[in-house]
Amino acid sequence: MAGQAAAIIGGGVIGGGWAARFLLMGWDVRVFDPDPEAERKISEVLNNARRSLPGLSDVALPAEGRLSFHDTMSAAVADVAWIQESVPERLELKRKVYQSLQEHCPQDAVIGSSTSGFKPSQLQGCATRPEQIVVTHPFNPVYLLPLVELVPSDKTAPAIVERAKEILTSIGMHPLHVRAEIDAHIADRFLEAVWREALWLIKDGIATTEEIDNAIRYGFGLRWAQMGLFETYRIAGGEAGMRHFIEQFGPCLEWPWTKLMDVPELTDELIDAVADQSDAQSGQYTIRELERARDDNLVTILRGLKAQDWGAGKLLNEQDRRVEGAIGLPEDLGKPVVTVERAVPLDWTDYNGHMNEARYLQAFGDATDRLMLLIGCDAEYIATGGSYFTVETHIRHLDEVRAGTVIRIETQVLNGEGKKMHVFHRMFAGDRELATGEHLLIHVSLETRRASEPAPHLAATLGKVADAHAALPMPEGVGKAVGVRG
Amino acid sequence: MAGQAAAIIGGGVIGGGWAARFLLMGWDVRVFDPDPEAERKISEVLNNARRSLPGLSDVALPAEGRLSFHDTMSAAVADVAWIQESVPERLELKRKVYQSLQEHCPQDAVIGSSTSGFKPSQLQGCATRPEQIVVTHPFNPVYLLPLVELVPSDKTAPAIVERAKEILTSIGMHPLHVRAEIDAHIADRFLEAVWREALWLIKDGIATTEEIDNAIRYGFGLRWAQMGLFETYRIAGGEAGMRHFIEQFGPCLEWPWTKLMDVPELTDELIDAVADQSDAQSGQYTIRELERARDDNLVTILRGLKAQDWGAGKLLNEQDRRVEGAIGLPEDLGKPVVTVERAVPLDWTDYNGHMNEARYLQAFGDATDRLMLLIGCDAEYIATGGSYFTVETHIRHLDEVRAGTVIRIETQVLNGEGKKMHVFHRMFAGDRELATGEHLLIHVSLETRRASEPAPHLAATLGKVADAHAALPMPEGVGKAVGVRG
Numbered sequence: 001m002a003g004q005a006a007a008i009i010g011g012g013v014i015g016g017g018w019a020a021r022f023l024l025m026g027w028d029v030r031v032f033d034p035d036p037e038a039e040r041k042i043s044e045v046l047n048n049a050r051r052s053l054p055g056l057s058d059v060a061l062p063a064e065g066r067l068s069f070h071d072t073m074s075a076a077v078a079d080v081a082w083i084q085e086s087v088p089e090r091l092e093l094k095r096k097v098y099q100s101l102q103e104h105c106p107q108d109a110v111i112g113s114s115t116s117g118f119k120p121s122q123l124q125g126c127a128t129r130p131e132q133i134v135v136t137h138p139f140n141p142v143y144l145l146p147l148v149e150l151v152p153s154d155k156t157a158p159a160i161v162e163r164a165k166e167i168l169t170s171i172g173m174h175p176l177h178v179r180a181e182i183d184a185h186i187a188d189r190f191l192e193a194v195w196r197e198a199l200w201l202i203k204d205g206i207a208t209t210e211e212i213d214n215a216i217r218y219g220f221g222l223r224w225a226q227m228g229l230f231e232t233y234r235i236a237g238g239e240a241g242m243r244h245f246i247e248q249f250g251p252c253l254e255w256p257w258t259k260l261m262d263v264p265e266l267t268d269e270l271i272d273a274v275a276d277q278s279d280a281q282s283g284q285y286t287i288r289e290l291e292r293a294r295d296d297n298l299v300t301i302l303r304g305l306k307a308q309d310w311g312a313g314k315l316l317n318e319q320d321r322r323v324e325g326a327i328g329l330p331e332d333l334g335k336p337v338v339t340v341e342r343a344v345p346l347d348w349t350d351y352n353g354h355m356n357e358a359r360y361l362q363a364f365g366d367a368t369d370r371l372m373l374l375i376g377c378d379a380e381y382i383a384t385g386g387s388y389f390t391v392e393t394h395i396r397h398l399d400e401v402r403a404g405t406v407i408r409i410e411t412q413v414l415n416g417e418g419k420k421m422h423v424f425h426r427m428f429a430g431d432r433e434l435a436t437g438e439h440l441l442i443h444v445s446l447e448t449r450r451a452s453e454p455a456p457h458l459a460a461t462l463g464k465v466a467d468a469h470a471a472l473p474m475p476e477g478v479g480k481a482v483g484v485r486g
Numbered sequence: 487m488a489g490q491a492a493a494i495i496g497g498g499v500i501g502g503g504w505a506a507r508f509l510l511m512g513w514d515v516r517v518f519d520p521d522p523e524a525e526r527k528i529s530e531v532l533n534n535a536r537r538s539l540p541g542l543s544d545v546a547l548p549a550e551g552r553l554s555f556h557d558t559m560s561a562a563v564a565d566v567a568w569i570q571e572s573v574p575e576r577l578e579l580k581r582k583v584y585q586s587l588q589e590h591c592p593q594d595a596v597i598g599s600s601t602s603g604f605k606p607s608q609l610q611g612c613a614t615r616p617e618q619i620v621v622t623h624p625f626n627p628v629y630l631l632p633l634v635e636l637v638p639s640d641k642t643a644p645a646i647v648e649r650a651k652e653i654l655t656s657i658g659m660h661p662l663h664v665r666a667e668i669d670a671h672i673a674d675r676f677l678e679a680v681w682r683e684a685l686w687l688i689k690d691g692i693a694t695t696e697e698i699d700n701a702i703r704y705g706f707g708l709r710w711a712q713m714g715l716f717e718t719y720r721i722a723g724g725e726a727g728m729r730h731f732i733e734q735f736g737p738c739l740e741w742p743w744t745k746l747m748d749v750p751e752l753t754d755e756l757i758d759a760v761a762d763q764s765d766a767q768s769g770q771y772t773i774r775e776l777e778r779a780r781d782d783n784l785v786t787i788l789r790g791l792k793a794q795d796w797g798a799g800k801l802l803n804e805q806d807r808r809v810e811g812a813i814g815l816p817e818d819l820g821k822p823v824v825t826v827e828r829a830v831p832l833d834w835t836d837y838n839g840h841m842n843e844a845r846y847l848q849a850f851g852d853a854t855d856r857l858m859l860l861i862g863c864d865a866e867y868i869a870t871g872g873s874y875f876t877v878e879t880h881i882r883h884l885d886e887v888r889a890g891t892v893i894r895i896e897t898q899v900l901n902g903e904g905k906k907m908h909v910f911h912r913m914f915a916g917d918r919e920l921a922t923g924e925h926l927l928i929h930v931s932l933e934t935r936r937a938s939e940p941a942p943h944l945a946a947t948l949g950k951v952a953d954a955h956a957a958l959p960m961p962e963g964v965g966k967a968v969g970v971r972g
Contacts (some may be wrong), residue, residue, distance in 0.1 A: 228699025
């Protein structure tokens with residue numbers, strides 16, 4: 001899918017987020033936005049995306065696409081596979097945009113709208129080809145959050161819906177196909193309900209903005225980030241199950257708990273209260289600082305869930321497998337094997353932006369895991385009761401590296417005889433050598449946790465690599481004790 | 487605060503969660519629950535807590551308190567500082583419990599109720615000493631989520647409120663002081679609003695339980711886990727601020743988005759739909775598996791936020807500093823310095839429960855950081871432009887260790903002359919040696935990133951430790967290259 005082009009109609013935070021996601025997934029991006037500030041605004045979003053998105057992936061992303069700005073809509077949309085409209089939420093404006101761009105865009109391109117306020121049938125109103133238009137409502141920051149609500153109308157062509165799903169998935173998003181058009185789609189109905197309730201709490205002087213945020217992020221927010229509403233309550237229901245829970249909890253619905261029947265009037269007083277409380281809560285940070293904190297936190301949470309292969313983290317693992325494709329030993333064993341190629345993630349760095357000491361070993365460990373996979377020590381083999389355990393490691397730190405930099409590890413097998421696997425990893429950023437890792441592993445029985453002979457096919461493949469690598473020069477640093485030079 | 491006793495009136499998931507939190511924070515816990523299954527239920531919650539809570543802390547927690555079960559309420563509540571009531575949500579039952587326990591408990595003990603459905607003034611109804619009673623409403627799992635809503639009535643004594651805040655904070659919770667009694671306190675009003683909206687979406691056939699959960703956990707749930715509602719929207723408002731956002735977003739409140747004015751009737755059909763969809767979504771997991779996945783995910787998210795020192799993670803860091811107290815070089819330098827003492831966290835382990843290779847280096851890195859702190863290389867010193875960088879590491883893995891096990895690192899300084907700091911860490915679980923780490927660090931100028939002399943007071947303190955350690959025997963494994971024995 002990489003190598004195609006997308007048009008972004010309307011920059012700003014949302015359009016810029018779409019631009020960043022497409023670009024970093026290898027698409028060319030063509031922006032049309034009459035705002036003279038558009039280029040600056042998009043480049044700011046893009047800077048945030050470049051530091052956070054690539055490191056979410058445990059494999060290298062395709063080369064970044066080409067970003068261009070265009071003076072006319074026709075120049076932006078000609079010859080693109082995707083058009084994302086993120087202009088202000090005014091129906092007449094959006095309809096005019098569709099009329100204009102449909103004169104110039106390919107008939108099989110997807111036209112997605114970022115709208116949260118309009119239904120697709122409203123957008124399609126007087127369009128030349130309504131079948132081409134679908135709502136694709138994302139969530140900020142678009143370059144990190146996977147959710148996109150995909151809402152077709154009766155008039156949207158099924159082929160466009162399928163194409164949209166395919167493309168959104170390929171750029172790492174989760175298209176949630178909303179089967180019926182309703183106001184505000186799905187997620188914003190929840191946001192709206194919570195927002196109303198929150199305004200009442202402030203208006204009635206029950207809680208401040210900070211207290212409300214704390215009530216969310218110290219409690220149910222931590223549950224929802226991983227399981228949402230129903231799976232969380234399923235646990236509350238216990239072994240008796242969801243039916244038990246709802247029968248128990250359901251009657252509470254009758255209680256006069258919420259004030260949502262009413263809408264609080266947005267008086268100047270209420271607006272002042274919210275704005276002042278928010279200043280007291282978060283005013284010590286600039287918006288730029290808050291954005292960076294948010295992205296750091298999101299990367300940390302997402303990578304944590306990825307390690308658990310759960311929720312949004314599971315989506316990321318699926319995306320890695322799609323990006324990476326088939327895995328196998330290289331044809332040419334006359335040089336070291338590339339075992340890692342990835343961007344340094346934000347959560348691998350310390351407060352001053354350099355990769356942490358322990359993450360060097362994590363990267364070397366990943367390189368060793370990959371080598372094991374390549375010689376046949378995969379999940380299936382491990383399930384038979386054998387694996388390699390690291391018994392010794394020697395790391396030399398040669399240079400520093402920052403978040404977002406692509407690192408590459410080249411692995412040389414020094415010895416693969418019997419139960420031993422002795423490897424030497426060299427980590428590079430381009431031509432710059434960052435570190436070396438020398439590791440001795442022993443094949444073990446997972447039952448006895450003691451040394452054992454590897455299966456013959458494993459030994460044979462490892463031996464083949466070791467034999468080929470025996471002809472390579474011995475890298476500097478092999479076989480040295482700590483502090484010994486030369 | 488450790489060493490005191492708490493009474494748990496009513497076991498079950500919530501009471502068990504309270505019991506686990508108090509116990510693991512060093513309190514004795516006395517349980518009263520007429521349910522013959524209470525002991526089994528609490529021990530199940532406690533098992534979950536033991537594997538997840540201690541590793542949230544980067545320092546060792548106090549020794550676990552003593553758990554006892556009592557046949558009478560009087561035996562459970564005599565001589566305790568805290569009484570937590572988590573009996574079923576029936577007002578008459580709760581009032582009876584208070585009457586009974588106030589006959590036997592100390593007058594200055596806090597009586598906290600886990601109720602979400604009743605206001606404190608309702609609970610106090612015919613109590614002997616209403617001033618002793620306060621709502622302390624926690625969130626499941628109580629042993630991991632920090633939020634507790636602290637709701638006094640007009641009759642609750644201010645001293646009890648202060649004491650409750652102090653104790654809750656000391657056991658790692660965040661007491662959210664709710665200043666006015668309202669139905670459902672604060673957080674449950676949001677849960678209630680979202681729950682109603684969700685039931686409508688299912689009833690109307692717009693979305694399934696799984697689609698609703700995905701709409702939350704792939705989107706705004708990830709934002710709320712770290713920032714809640716208002717700080718997130720503050721970013722959406724951009725440099726123009728919260729006032730701009732609310733003025734722009736506010737008018738949407740007028741839109742007929744939600745159906746919350748109505749309460750969906752809980753027909754058998756609706757109950758069936760929710761239960762069946764939940765089975766289709768999560769039926770492949772047992773409740774026990776879901777609980778463990780939830781706790782694994784929570785530990786991962788919380789520890790991630792801790793590394794960012796943000797939100798619930800910031801609370802954990804504050805708790806660590808409270809638990810740890812003052813830090814200094816030990817009086818007796820005639821033996822290695824204990825630089826790490828902590829439980830292995832869940833997110834440091836692999837799928838079979840053993841500590842990951844890279845986390846050994848993380849623990850050794852923490853040990854090195856602690857040694858640096860002890861010799862005076864603290865944040866203040868680093869701000870002057872000097873620090874130590876690791877240039878070489880040699881790790882020998884000797885034995886495996888599982889999540890929850892307390893590890894201890896003993897550090898011996900081998901050389902502290904000039905720019906060099908050469909240290910040897912030994913990691914233990916009890917008497918079992920798990921690994922050694924030999925590290926060479928060089929003092930650098932943070933400006934030039936090149937070797938430089940440490941400040942004289944640093945050099946003097948390091949030299950003092952090195953001189954004292956010179957008399958210690960040289961540990962096995964020092965100065966060895968990978969694969970070299972003896």
